[in-house]
Amino acid sequence: MQSAREEDGSTVVYDDVLRIADPGPPKQGHGAEREAAAKRISIGDVARLADVAPITVSRALRNPQKVSPDKRARIEQAVAQTGYSINPHASALKSGRSNVVLAFASNLMSEQFASALKSCAAVLEDAGYLFLVGQTSYSYERETAALRSLHAMKPAAVMLTGVIELESNRELLRGIGIPIMETWALPRDPIDMLVGFSNTEAGRLAADMLFRKGYRKVAYVGRRSGRGALRLQGFREGCQAKGITLVCEELVDDVTGVSDGRRCLASVMARPAKPDALFCSNDVLALGCMMEARRLNVRVPADLGILGFGQSDIAAEIPPGLTMIGVDSALLGREAGAMLIASLSGTPPAQKLKRLDLVVSEGGSL
Amino acid sequence: MQSAREEDGSTVVYDDVLRIADPGPPKQGHGAEREAAAKRISIGDVARLADVAPITVSRALRNPQKVSPDKRARIEQAVAQTGYSINPHASALKSGRSNVVLAFASNLMSEQFASALKSCAAVLEDAGYLFLVGQTSYSYERETAALRSLHAMKPAAVMLTGVIELESNRELLRGIGIPIMETWALPRDPIDMLVGFSNTEAGRLAADMLFRKGYRKVAYVGRRSGRGALRLQGFREGCQAKGITLVCEELVDDVTGVSDGRRCLASVMARPAKPDALFCSNDVLALGCMMEARRLNVRVPADLGILGFGQSDIAAEIPPGLTMIGVDSALLGREAGAMLIASLSGTPPAQKLKRLDLVVSEGGSL
DNA sequence: CCGCATGATGGTAACGTTGTCATCAAGCGG
DNA sequence: CCGCTTGATGACAACGTTACCATCATGCGG
Secondary structure (H helix, E strand, C coil): CCCHHHHCCCCCCCCCCCCCCCCCCCCCCCCHHHHCCCCCCCHHHHHHHHCCCHHHHHHHHHCHHHCCHHHHHHHHHHHHHHCCCCCHHHHHHHHCCCCEEEEEECCCCCHHHHHHHHHHHHHHHHCCCEEEEEECCCCHHHHHHHHHHHHHHCCCEEEEECCCCCHHHHHHHHHHCCCEEEECCCCCCCCCEEEECCHHHHHHHHHHHHHHCCCCEEEEEEECCHHHHHHHHHHHHHHHHHCCEEEEEEEECCCCCHHHHHHHHHHHHCCCCCCCEEEECCHHHHHHHHHHHHHCCCCCCCCCEEEEECCCHHHHHCCCCCEEEECCHHHHHHHHHHHHHHHHCCCCCCCCEEECCCEEECCCCC | CCCHHHHCCCCCCCCCCCCCCCCCCCCCCCCHHHHCCCCCCCHHHHHHHHCCCHHHHHHHHHCHHHCCHHHHHHHHHHHHHHCCCCCHHHHHHHHCCCCEEEEEECCCCCHHHHHHHHHHHHHHHHCCCEEEEEECCCCHHHHHHHHHHHHHHCCCEEEEECCCCCHHHHHHHHCCCCCEEEECCCCCCCCCEEEECCHHHHHHHHHHHHHHCCCCEEEEEEECCHHHHHHHHHHHHHHHHHCCEEEEEEEECCCCCHHHHHHHHHHHHCCCCCCCEEEECCHHHHHHHHHHHHHCCCCCCCCCEEEEECCCHHHHHCCCCCEEEECCHHHHHHHHHHHHHHHHCCCCCCCCEEECCCEEECCCCC
């Protein structure tokens, strides 16, 4: 697989000139070019050219060492000459396998998820898999629809950012018989494999940190459901254990941007009983809180300590720098990818579960 | 398609309890559950149950109005009863079509791209397509590999965040004969369809804005290649036209985070000839510049005006608020999705090109 | 009442690949 | 030199679906 850069003069097409204003004569009708699509070349064409049987071509492509060197060479040449590429549908239909690994993210716009998916993709693509990402959008309907199509598609494996909550969907996935990777939490009974961390522990750790820094009246800001609820639960436990007063819980249903965080802090500070510190279980919300604090002339950390969750590059850089509890999402992706590959290679991984440590990135907000 | 929420009691599995420490006896061997995968049900099973021919089931699923109501009802019931779902590989193999729309992003972690993909996905998923995102990582090799597999996969359509630069790859795509959507620029000769904007114009507009605000000695910060180069080109033209001095051009090869922006500003401010304003052709870089400016006690906009490119929510919120030139990426995604659907529905869209206007979001940084 | 258009339905074959088994040559110990 | 194993190669069929064409009933104008 050599760089295309060398294969041709690498004509860069960027030009940025637009001629919409002058459409001119329509270039040979709409459907015409559609027909001009190159005739499909099949494995048979390659076989004929290399003077071998189609099945031998198939073998040469998938287990080169099972074919004698001379035929292999002939076949490779024929492939190059014809530009043949395997038809994954036919292959998947016959063999029941495919080289596609499907990932599902509840939200494509999350920095954290994107980072995990990116590193996971790198691992799997290096192993020859095609890594594709779909979206479930925090909606059970979409999730079910996606999983149903998945059931028939039989990808090689499935990577999820998050865990499947609906038992019926869990059952659906279990039935497919391919490696499934869940992440970002530690459910009691994972579908198959899991690389995650404890969200309740994150909450407890947050309470701990706030206590150690001397805060005694705190507030919680986060999502109402899912992992947010887990972190809240842990936070409550932690507060109780340390004797910290949990002044208020500001819960949101969905996070669409930093403005949600602004609203939360405004709401928190509008209460009669003001907290001396805040645990934001979501980095975007934390960012919004930081900004709103500045606007309200609430000094961080002098007037209000803020502890975030996640790994946001940006939050860390904004003065005074957000202190966060989180996980290394790139590491999570890599670990997940490695475990998937182990599972795909036939030898099931020694460990189907991996618990990641929580990491604290110190900023100046506490 | 009804909500799964109603179908069962919606058992929430979140628990966050981990028992890695106590693996216990391995649960019935590794491969055992693999075999337990449900026997595949095919269209023939449904047909038998509904007492019709397989082909009629196929029709009922794809063109319900071509099947009489009574058979349709029987078939629908049989489908529900068996939990049948179509095998997309067999379907794609035979028909040469599929309901998958493949999107390729050069970078999954870009807020802009994610936003465009998200809105594009929404449009296409509503129309019944499965929207999957792959990654090309700004690498020609990856791009070529991805496109090659694409060639055989025959998705229904392809959505690209960006345009294809290599002529050989453009040819490859052209040959597939499916709708192709390019975005984010206005190349001279798009492969098929295009929803984009002029990057050179963005550069000229930037020079214009800086001039109007009274700046006369400016600097450029951005990526060296691709669209960054186009914006720089336009910026140079604009500066020349207005008689603005372009003090320096700070170019980076790749943007990995805000720290790149910090470095850029530091480097710019270290020069003997300091600019009075900055055009950052990338929102992450702009963010980094804003932060570094604060650290260096460079007041924005009093000491240095900063003009960004993009639509970053966060940059807009950071005091004094970044003024940006950009496009509405969600709109771009929607438009692209709509045009793809028009093309997919057989009737080619009236217009295969759509030029988006640049929008200026006023912040306080100029 | 005939012939023809129309719409519903089904039979057959084929999409391109690979699992399975058969075949054949080569190597090797006895 | 025989019978065996081993490895390379190929023939055949099948994966599940849909394109294509045939068939049949129905309706309608002449």
